[in-house]
Amino acid sequence: MGVELPTTEFSDIPDELAMELEAHAHDGAEGHGAMVQLLDEDGRFRRDSKLAESIKGLSEDSLQGMYRQMAMIRRFDTEATALQRQGQLALWVPLRGQEAAQIGSGAATQAQDYVFPTYREHGVALTRGVDLAELLRLFRGLSNGGWDPRATGFHLYTLVLAAQTPHAVGYAMGMQRDQARAAARGEEAGDPGAVVAYFGDGASSEGDVHESMVFAASFKAPVVFFCQNNQWAISVPAEVQSRIPLFNRAKGYGFPGVRVDGNDVLAVYAVTQWALERARAGKGPVLIEAYTYRQGAHTTADDPTKYRLSDEEQSWLAKDPLARFEKHLRAEGIADEAFFEQVAADGDALATKARADILEFTAPVLADAFANVYAEPHPLVEQELAWHRDYEAGFADAAAEATREGGR
Template sequence: MPGITDSTTRDDLSQSGDARENVTITGPGDAGTVRLLDAEGVRHPWPEHDRWLRDVDDGEAAAAGLLRLYEDMVVVRRIDAEATALQRQGQLALWPPLLGQEAAQVGSARALRPDDFVFTTYREHAVAYVRGVSPLELLRAWRGVVGAGWDPYAVNMATPQIIVGGHALHAVGYALGILADAERVSPDGTGDDGTAAAVAYFGDGAMSQGAVNEAFVFAGTWSAPVVFLCQNNQWAISEPVSLQSHVPLVDRARGFGLPGVRVDGNDVLAMLSVTRAALHRARTGGGPTLIEAVTYRRGPHTTADDPTRYRDAAEVAAWEHRDPLARFAVYLRGLGVLTADAEARVQDAADRLAADLRAAVAAIEDPPPLTIFDHVYTDSHPGVAAEREAYAQYLAGFADDAAGGER
């Protein structure tokens, strides 16, 4: 499979103690990393990967497809900025920014089919947006008014998993269910488009979690139709990726018998191509793939974090030069696709959406306190009923205080 390597074909890669050296990639194939669009917005032909991009490279629909990718990234960046501002103003309890990771998420999410099922962490806002989750649904859980933001089966995407790496096993379990429900097609992909697939998104820190490694074992053993997508954003909260691995994270795939591919996560076209290839492999009986998307978290881990305490400004500035939106915009302008009118339209759409989101968040009403017990179990449960009664009595005490009575 183009771009997929294993221990017999992949060049040895090494990584120094400085995580920034992981991304000194200058063109296609350098250091074994797939890159089709460099930091200057120059497209580098690479036939093995270009074949997955024919719909955005050729034909009348190509311009529309390219503009959709660009608009997705602009809109989710604007949503992210608005959510960060809302948290700073006390409208949200917390927010995990995605600034800098738009291409890794949009490119991979646009490779998915509607019948695929997605399992993510708490930072994949762009993936959720592409899957059809509304911006308000993205924010409600972070305001603390719901236990989860959306109906998973309406968009085939589970709500965010806060426990680091725990959902990787969920993805493998879902993929094994796909195998149980559907007839397998031949590995060469003949006959039809194959089964649906499951996708698990996680960060570089999750690669050291037991659940993720167990997921690799199960997926490899049973050739599960699952894609593991690690967004290596260089920092697991305050610890650099070099602390947990002295080799590129994708090299861990070979120990589990999985194919792996390393891709420039700030290149939306490379992300689209590599994810499509991995999904095709999963659908047609080829089993799981590990994708390491090399990107960067330019903001804090969450709005409760201060990244200036553990990384220097020069590092952030170096990554700003690799900005995924800027490079793609240069490429599209060169093609004549991103005209001034198109750019203004996209920005206006993003601004209007942000304004609507702000108004919608401000209009959210807090739910009645006792509704927290409503969906603990499908059927009534005496233990929950007792806890509900105890909490109701506790709340009633505050009503007595307000009336001037004694508790």
């Protein structure tokens, strides 16, 4: 621990936003390098920043909406954790502490964009209109996904570490070629879209991420790599994953990398919006490192007290993204006590609905799983299905015999 990470120069970003980023770089108190920030830890807005211009278009309703989504997904996350502890979910992957990184980046996407998540992007799912009940269905083991990615622009969760990043680049290259083909034919292709590939600091060490960035850079694919550096890859600290700040890795591939305060929802929104606009304009990929913290366990199967200290946890609680944004909204007169009370009540209602959804779920028929192995009927699968039905029928025969014996 305690490794001092070098800073970066924003002049390395070959873009019109370089001057704005340089003007607003913030040297972290712990020596973690330059970091884009619009709200300090007390929620004070940095009005002198040129980057502040990029969020002037956000109305008070939009700002309230961001807070509402952050608060709602935290309450949902808390309820889902409780449901797992009570045996209603097989597993849950908490996001507590990462709400600003997820809501801020998700809010910056547009309808034509497409998102490839890992397994923790519940907040992004909310911004894309995914029914949160489908997340519960997945973690209860009743579904392989549940929602329709084509309707939401939000891909199914990927539990295999970093496997979604090559898919994201391939999808982005497909979007790129669709636009080029339509232009060559003089056809209307609609507004160009971009892809966001989410992954964590631990996944950044996987070869899939390296290969994805090579392809993205070579073909100038319209993809934004969004790394949520929550400091811990399960029990491995971030400084073991990389001896330099993760966003600096982008230099090796020839495209911009930016570190943003991942607990500052406005800064995350501004940087992600810029990166997506750049990608849609055909200027290629960007790597965003959202510097944040996982307040709880990696999953409900994890015990973080085994590998990190309470002093570290307490220091990050002071940077809590929800509390920071609430202070800002109150100080600016954007939201009053009645608003926060209503959000809390709505969060409780969402939690109540989540619990009711769980109890109403019906278990799938195991025999139906045989139909999902191949697209067409297969004789071996049919043979195995017949064996399964005979096996289940044996239990029914045994039960009937026991009933008869009991009646004698």
